[in-house]
Amino acid sequence: MSIQVSIVPVTAYQQNCSIVKCLATGRGAVVDPGGDIERILEAARKMDVVIEKILLTHGHMDHCAAADVLRQRLQVSIEGPQREDDFWIGKLPEWCQMAGFPHADAFVPDRWLEEGDTVTVGEQTLEVLHCPGHTPGHVVFIHQEQKVAWVGDVLFQGSIGRTDFPRGNHQQLLSSIRDKLFPLGDDITFIPGHGPTSTFGQERRANPFVADSRYG
Structure with missing residues (x-):
């Protein structure tokens, strides 16, 4: 085993923030810090991990x-998502206010990501896939060696991401799942943005939205 992963549910939305630790170096990353910074940092302390970036x-x-606040506090970089999500991040203050969410300022990531890019966590490498549909700039991170993927709100156990937000696209989402994620292999365990983990194989068999049985 080359990485250790801790899932930290954050915000009233119980979003699955992840802390990923490279076991060889003790360095790590926080994936999708939506809020509850103190809870995230406490989990990082328990893992004895030095956070070097935000994904x-x-x-x-x-x-x-919470990404920009965490970036400033830890003096680390933010990598991702893909540039087409710039309009979402730019409107964070408005969306937070409308949803009764704690205030967040707009920010710009240090690095936008594209299909085929890689990001490093310590000595480990995560591959990047651009998987639009839920949002136009949504990306997925894959650690091939340990067969783990962070899929955000593209795919869930038994469900798929919503596409009724601005610039959501249902057909794009289905294509991202069927054409980009499932070919990675049935044995890939994925961490969704909300709810329990699953595998691509399980969703191919039983997910009512994207199962193989729907596609003949």
């Missing part, structure tokens, strides 16, 4: 509202 799957508030 974002997409620009919705429950996934990124």
Whole structure:
């Protein structure tokens, strides 16, 4: 085993923030810090991990509202999502106010990500897939060696991401799941943005929205 992962549910939305630790170096990343910074930092202390960066799957508030505050506090960089989610991050103050969410300022990531990019966590490498549909700039992170993927709000156990937000696209979402995620292999365990983990194989068999049986 080369990485250790701790899932920290944050905000009233119970969003699955993850702390990923490279076991060889003790360095790590926070994936999708939507809020509850103290809870995230306490989990990092318990893991004995030095956070070196923040990774974002997409620009919705429950996934990124605490990212800039955490960046400033830890003096680390933010990588992701893909640039098409810039409009979501730019409107964070408005969305937070409308939803009764704690205030968050707009920010700009240190690095926008594209299909085929990689990000490092200590000595470990995560591959980046651009998986639009839930949002236009949504990305997914895959650690091939340990067969783990962070899929944000693209796919859930038994469900899929919403596409009724601005610039959501249902067909794009289905294509992201069927054409990009499922070919990675049935044995990939994925951490969704909300709810329990699952595997791509389980969703191919039983997910009513994207199961193989729906596609003949």
